[in-house]
Amino acid sequence: MKNSFDNYAKEGLHEECGVFGIFGDGTINPAYACYNGLLALQHRGQESCGIAVTDDGVIDYHKDMGLVTEVFNNRILDSLQGQMGIAHVRYSTAGGSVLENSQPLVMRYVKGTLAVAHNGNLTNALEIRSQLEQTGAIFQTTIDSEAICYVIARERLKCHSVEEAVARTMRVIKGAYSLLVMSPRKLIAARDPHGFRPLCMGKYNDSVVFASESAALDACGAKFIRDIEPGEIVVVDNKEIRSIKPDFGEEKKQSLCVFEYIYFARSDSFIDGISVYEARKQAGRILAREFPVEADMVVGVPESGIDAAIGYSEESGIPYEKAIVKNSYIGRTFIKPSQKERMKSVRIKLNPIADKIKGKRVVIIDDSIVRGTTVDRIVTMLREAGAKEVHMRISSPPFMWPCYYGTDIPSRGELIACNHTVEEIRQLSGADSLGYLPADSLREMLHNAPIGFCDACFSGNYPAETTKKTFKGKERGGMNFDKKC
Template identity: 65%
Template sequence: MFDEMHEECGVFGIYCPDGSLDPAHQTYLALYALQHRGQESCGIAVNDKGVIISQKDLGLIPEVFNEVVLNHLSGGNMAIGHVRYSTTGSNNRDNAQPLVMKYIKGTIALAHNGNLVNAYELRSHLQLSGAIFQTTNDSEVIAYIIAKCRLKAPSIERAVVEAMNTLKGAYSIVLMSPKKLIAARDPNGFRPLCMGKIGENIVFASETCALDAIGATFVRDIEPGEVVVVSDGKVESIKEHCGGKSSLCIFEYIYFARPDSIIDGESVHMARRRAGALLAKRHPVEADLTVGVPDSGIDAALGYAEESGIPYGLGFIKNRYVGRTFIQPTQGQRVNSVKIKLNALSSAVKGKRVVMVDDSIVRGTTSARIVSLLREAGAKEVHVRISSPPFKNPCFFGTDIDSRDKLIACRMSVDEICRTIGADSLGYLDAEDLEKLAPNAKCSFCTGCFTGRYPMEVPDEIPKNRFETKFDV
């Protein structure tokens, strides 16, 4: 429907040794808080005295889980959960997570956020040795590698540590064995992962907003390269892969994360406000009103208004009830379909020079429609400000950024993009300003999609459904 970028995935895990909490219900609530990170599918796996049962399907949290399903999953002392958007592997039920797999040492359940750059090579090698895959996503490759390492490793956590010598790319995972809950983050720390507590119960989540949703207290972020093991009520940290330069995806602050989350020590809300303030300094303009495109453009618009002195106002009304399954009846009606999700507030923008702040421009079609909405609502001028630099490169680490030939910034200059979307002026955040967004963060950043400078060697391109072909072996 729109040429927006999509979130990747969200993961959650809880260890409740005394049975004081219902792990499935806590996971359900936490996944609600992480729904913004993936709307294609979701799932929960519960460990009840070493027996792991799960429920997963296509759909949003309330579409997949009801009282009957949650009652079936109730009990146990551990659970993990996942919300998914497919960056690799098609959108079907088989690719929903958590993955529950039986192998020679027992059963494991895995939930993964990220993308491996060497998944194709690893999968091909495993298939040549006789492995049979049930899904087309990277997560099953990770599970296979861990299971293979477990054959020689003395424990499941040591198998995870050994597997990290083979895995390359982005992975924040929660893994459940019959007796242990494990969280691990790749050595670059591309994707966020944190730990919290509810009394003596340990929880892991992609974002702190999930901790808030269940009343958990934030303890700390999982370090890049760290493996954390919870067993018998004790927490153990393994840091053999820690110590390298981190590379958190900068777009977590610009777009992906919820504004009420704190990632690696920095408030997402404040990072977006700084982006808006930097935009106002780089691209000043005479105008009457600053508006933000819901949702991630709002915080940046507040920063722009505060720095520029141009008043902030509500410029758009967003329809909160348009889900991922919205169907556009005919091709002719698709041009106006943006109005179903978003509409301009005429009483606020009519006759005014408007600064419209948004988080990004991918192909340009959505930006053009939103500018058109403002003009139809009576805006006299529309000046577009984007709280990220132009996208000129694909992402290989779990963000659904299109190939270069479909990115408008690879085909047009800023002036040409401005004319294409129908704006009176256009200004992007400067790439040099990216490091200023999160001064309190305890990490460095990956900015490859903007700068082309990746923290590790990457292939020329990763096809979205690269595993959905027959291997000629």
């Protein structure tokens, strides 16, 4: 049974990262603020991290492979003096897991120096890269973020300001990007016209702070002000905070990644006005109504399955129990860079409390089944602990399509739901029953809030333009290459 699941748990090639930036007012050390912000965003990327600061127009930086606490210490942070800074945590997908691909990227060009931190994936990165190489560009990394840097630099030679260069760049690049761009005098935040990836703004006294999630604002003592709007550029300099909304020629549909609410974001974050915690609880309530079962307890797989389990318990009346303990020092299984590391993590990451489970009928709630890396192990673990019945409930729909906007779901061949029916997955997992969140319930999960979201990984409806090169090296599953939405 395990070998059947191992076949679907291969190495992936898409990223999920976190960005943080601060334009200081002199009352806070930007490097330490970035450090605290990155700690709150560590769940978004565990392979590498970095901080860049500007000190009187001179940009300095430090970055390395590893967790935030491994890469930075007081000596390094004290050496990063300046008035503003940007920071990044990375999980590799577009580009390998090597130091050269870590961010922020610091670029020196004829107009000076820029530092860039990027969360997301471009769908036309290969086309842009090819065009730049044909005109003599030499790339030092294999990530699409470097292509963004090149385009900004080239556009800057044609216009009067960095923010204008960013606006012109946004008309060239396609796909998902939440960007922080730091020049010697300005801090610029930009979000793609579809708003695939989250980005918000806060204030600490008179310091202006940007972060992928509101939880990172809390970590450095900043007050949440608002989310950056899709297609918006926010510029901060010594004089003011300015908002720019470039004309993209046609209105873009807001398409925030719904998987942010299901899995990626922290429970204590608010994204585009919606509580992540409440969205996950609502998913649990929906599951309880759609897939009722007689059971003795509801258990959540730590961490993102717990909130949905609480919602399932409240709706069904079945008591919630903490019956699985997570080793807090093991990273997130889903965002490990190789299958070997994923499987190793699963084996030591979770452990049941046997005396709670023995002889009980258990409803176990997990956030997703992507490759099938963990589900059979979890069911087996509960059986070995003495569970009488195991009923698996998943707080997302079945993953049927790859993501090209920055999530680690690269090919249909890796998605177990593309190759097996729900009943076959149930049999492979060993569960007594299995139920997924219905795809048509995603709007209800978000409490029917008036926001647009992307569900392409469940539906195959891609909101941003894709081309043949977008799919290079990936299984396409019969997709229409020239489809535009």
